[in-house]
Amino acid sequence: MxxxxxxxxxxxxxxxxxxxxxxxxxxxxxxxxxxxxxILKGLALTLRSMFTPAxxxxxxxxxxxxxxxxxxxxxxxxxxxxxxxxxxxxxCGAYCPxxxxxxxxxxxxxxxxxxxxxxxxxxxxxxxxxxVEACPFGAITxxxxxxxxxxxxxxxxxxxxxxxxxxxxxxxxxxxxxxxxDFWRPKAEDFTGYEGQAxxxxxxxxE
Amino acid sequence: MDLLDSIFSQAxxxxxxxxxVIIIKIAIVIGITLLHVAYxxxxxRKVIGHMQVRLGPIEVGWHGFLxxxxxxxxxxxxxxxxxxxxxxxxxxLAPVIFMVSALTSLSVLPFFDGFVIADINIGxxxxxxxxxxxxxxxxxxxxxSNSKYSFLGGLRSASQVISYEIAMGLSLVGVMMMxxxxxxxxxxxxxxxxxxxxxxxxxxLGFFVFIVAAFAETNRLPFDLPEAESELVxxxxxxxxxxxxxxxxxxxxxxxxxxxxxxxxxxxxxxxIPKFITDWFPVLxxxxxxxxxxxxxxxxxxxxxxxxxxxxxxPRYRYDQLMAIGWKILIPLALFNIALTGLVKIWI
Numbered sequence: 182m183x184x185x186x187x188x189x190x191x192x193x194x195x196x197x198x199x200x201x202x203x204x205x206x207x208x209x210x211x212x213x214x215x216x217x218x219x220i221l222k223g224l225a226l227t228l229r230s231m232f233t234p235a236x237x238x239x240x241x242x243x244x245x246x247x248x249x250x251x252x253x254x255x256x257x258x259x260x261x262x263x264x265x266x267x268x269x270x271x272x273c274g275a276y277c278p279x280x281x282x283x284x285x286x287x288x289x290x291x292x293x294x295x296x297x298x299x300x301x302x303x304x305x306x307x308x309x310x311x312x313v314e315a316c317p318f319g320a321i322t323x324x325x326x327x328x329x330x331x332x333x334x335x336x337x338x339x340x341x342x343x344x345x346x347x348x349x350x351x352x353x354x355x356x357x358x359x360x361x362x363d364f365w366r367p368k369a370e371d372f373t374g375y376e377g378q379a380x381x382x383x384x385x386x387x388e
Numbered sequence: 389m390d391l392l393d394s395i396f397s398q399a400x401x402x403x404x405x406x407x408x409v410i411i412i413k414i415a416i417v418i419g420i421t422l423l424h425v426a427y428x429x430x431x432x433r434k435v436i437g438h439m440q441v442r443l444g445p446i447e448v449g450w451h452g453f454l455x456x457x458x459x460x461x462x463x464x465x466x467x468x469x470x471x472x473x474x475x476x477x478x479x480x481l482a483p484v485i486f487m488v489s490a491l492t493s494l495s496v497l498p499f500f501d502g503f504v505i506a507d508i509n510i511g512x513x514x515x516x517x518x519x520x521x522x523x524x525x526x527x528x529x530x531x532x533s534n535s536k537y538s539f540l541g542g543l544r545s546a547s548q549v550i551s552y553e554i555a556m557g558l559s560l561v562g563v564m565m566m567x568x569x570x571x572x573x574x575x576x577x578x579x580x581x582x583x584x585x586x587x588x589x590x591x592x593l594g595f596f597v598f599i600v601a602a603f604a605e606t607n608r609l610p611f612d613l614p615e616a617e618s619e620l621v622x623x624x625x626x627x628x629x630x631x632x633x634x635x636x637x638x639x640x641x642x643x644x645x646x647x648x649x650x651x652x653x654x655x656x657x658x659x660x661i662p663k664f665i666t667d668w669f670p671v672l673x674x675x676x677x678x679x680x681x682x683x684x685x686x687x688x689x690x691x692x693x694x695x696x697x698x699x700x701x702x703p704r705y706r707y708d709q710l711m712a713i714g715w716k717i718l719i720p721l722a723l724f725n726i727a728l729t730g731l732v733k734i735w736i
Contacts, residue, residue, distance in 0.1 A: 223701045227439040237443040 250364050252308045252323040255301050255339060256347035258357070258365075265345060266320035269296035273312035273321050281305035282312060282321075299341040304334065319365040324351035413505050417494050425641040426456035431689075432696045439700035460634070468630040471534055478532035483628065483635035486525025490642035493518040497649050498573045500659040500680035511572040512564065515650060516557055519605055522643060523549040526607075526614065526624045529636070533627035541623030544707070545614035548604055551714040552611075556601035558722035562594040562729040563587050563654045576658030585662025588655040593725040595655045597718050599694075602647040604714065606640065608695055610702040611710055618704075644695060645688065652687035659684040 213219065238245060247253075258266045274282040281302040289295035312321045324347060331337065339347075352360065430445065430452070437444025445452030470479060496511040498504040508514060523545060530542015564570060566587060567578035579586055588595045604611040607623075615623030625636045652658060659680035666672050705713070 220702065224697060227697060227701045230441055231435070231438045233441060235438065235443045236441050239443075239446070 247325040247327075249359075251325045251327070252310050253327040254324050254329055254347060254351070255303065255306070255344055256322050256324045256351060257299060257341065257344040258320050258322050258352070258361070259345065259348050265296065265341075266318050267296055267299060267316075268318060268320070269294050269299075270317065272315040272317065276311045276315040278309060278311065279305045279307050296341070299344060301339040301344065303329075303337040303339055313365050316365075319361055322348070322352065322360065322365055326351045410505060413503075414495070417499075417505060418491060421491070421494055421642060421645065422638065425638055425645060426460060428641050428645065428692060429459070429637075430456045431692070432699075435693065435696040436700045439697070463634040463637075464631055466630040466633075468632065469627075471627050473534045474627065475532040475534065478528050479627075480632075482525045482529035482532055483625075483632045483639070484525075485528065486522050487635045487639040487642070489518045489521040489525065490639040490646065493646045494642075496572060497646070497653065498576065498658065499684055500677065501573070501576075503681070504573060507571070507573060510570050512560060512570045512575070512650075512654070515646070516553065519643065519646075520549065520553055522639065525636075525639070529628065530624040533624075535627050537620045537622070537626045538624050541614045541616075541620050541626070545607060545624060548607070548611065548614060548710065548714075551711060552601045552604040552718070555597055555714055555718035555722055556605060558719060558726060559594040559597035559601060560650075560654060561722070561726050562591045565726070565729050565733060566591065572653050572658075576653055576660060579657045580660055580663060583664065585660065585664065586655060586657035591655065591725070591729070593721060593728070595651075597722045597725070598651065598655065600713070600718055602651065603695070603698065604710070606643045606647050606695075608644065609699040610705050612704060613707055613710060616704060644692065648688045648691035648695070649684075651691045652684060656687045656691075658687070 260266050269284055269286040271284050271286075274280070274284050283298065283300045283302075284296065285298040286294050287297050308323065310323060313319075313323060326347070329336070348357070433455070434444040434452070445455035448454045448458050470476065493515050495505040496508060496514050498507070526545040526549075527542045530538045530540070530545070533539070563575060566582075567575040569575060569578065575587075582590065584590065603609075607614045613623075614620075615625070620626065625633055628636060661672050661683060
């Protein structure tokens with residue numbers, strides 16, 4: 182009997198407690214609504230952010246430093262003798278998802294392949310960098326240059342000459358070497374095949 | 389000779405002199421107000437920019453200080469497009485009504501003691517009348533544009549202004565009761581009789597209702613439903629371009645300036661400094677008369693800053709919420725405030 186009444190009374194006080202907490206909760210909510218606590222919090226936030234320095238970068242005056250490996254305007258690499266590295270194999274054009282690389286080759290002396298035209302429609306390029314990865318000789322590259330807007334379409338149609346001059350403009354000296362070392366080192370350079378595998382000329386065989 | 393005599397008699401010269409003085413005053417007030425309005429836009433963009441961790445206008449002139457002038461020149465030279473099916477006379481008339489009603493309100497505002505174009509006894513009523521008249525400009529522009537966005541904006545504005553006009557009028561009744569006058573200069577002088585020096589303290593309920601109603605009256609966020617960009621393109625002035633658009637824009641900012649001025653005059657003590665401050669710093673009593681206008685402008689700009697601050701903080705209310713706030717909260721609150729003020733006035 183005693184136990185039961187005790188339980189009942191404890192349950193009653195529990196219910197009473199619950200009621201008071203609910204009541205307090207409603208009171209607090211009502212007070213918060215009346216005094217716009219949330220709006221005031223929002224106002225405090227905007228006032229605080231007014232005195233924090235702006236994150237704006239004033240673009241043409243302050244340029245964002247380009248991170249290494251940036252994929253910008255295309256360039257055709259030159260080797261140490263200033264000759265074009267491209268041999269006209271056409272792998273880049275075959276890989277290109279937007280099919281914007283056009284390569285025309287012809288038979289030269291001693292049946293060597295001569296690259297007559299190497300053209301990229303830059304407006305269709307999606308800058309995925311697959312051409313760079315596909316190239317066995319590190320001949321096609323993407324430079325850090327990205328400010329090449331213009332008023333007509335013609336300047337965006339890159340011919341071989343333009344692409345080669347891009348190399349001189351954006352990859353002169355150490356930069357080109359560093360890019361070659363870090364980003365465009367052809368897969369062939371590090372590839373090790375098994376004995377007797379049919380491979381490009383420069384590939385090492387596994388010992 | 390009689391005619392000439394009558395023209396050059398002392399009385400008519402006096403009248404001409406008075407007219408001249410009034411015209412000069414009007415020119416000064418309109419010129420300075422329009423300049424303030426131009427720089428109110430600049431200041432708004434700056435404040436909101438920094439609140440959103442941006443810079444705001446910064447390229448034109450020193451810290452973008454010439455931006456409003458550049459904007460004005462650009463608007464002036466823009467093509468003036470009128471929709472083919474617009475109701476042309478009303479289309480021409482609407483921005484003029486809007487702008488004129490905003491500018492006319494300036495005539496009863498005392499900028500400092502004694503400097504008011506028309507010191508009329510019903511100043512406050514006149515301001516209400518003019519702000520309601522401005523709504524005609526909005527509604528007519530919505531109708532005349534013959535565009536659904538404009539029309540919706542105009543309709544929304546009509547119902548919003550009607551709803552909040554009541555709340556605003558009632559919120560200022562408390563002020564009228566305490567001051568015993570509708571003349572704005574008298575209201576300012578009456579506030580000096582009270583220890584707080586401004587009606588914002590004893591009339592805090594009225595002040596709150598007034599602030600909310602002022603936001604709704606001037607179609608500012610969070611009650612900018614008549615020109616809700618995300619729903620109605622630009623609301624009632626969607627079809628306006630060039631200088632007509634500029635008139636709407638200027639009118640809107642002038643209306644903001646006037647609402648801020650009413651707040652400063654009726655609740656914040658106008659050009660006066662509260663008595664308890666002058667008791668601490670008696671030096672302030674010896675300030676020259678021209679500095680009163682600086683005090684008045686400081687109060688107006690503090691209120692304008694509040695406008696911008698709220699705009700940077702709050703999102704837009706839903707339309708039914710807007711109506712519910714107006715009719716179910718603000719009007720009962722304002723009525724309660726009137727009853728309270730009356731009872732206190734009787735007992736004390």
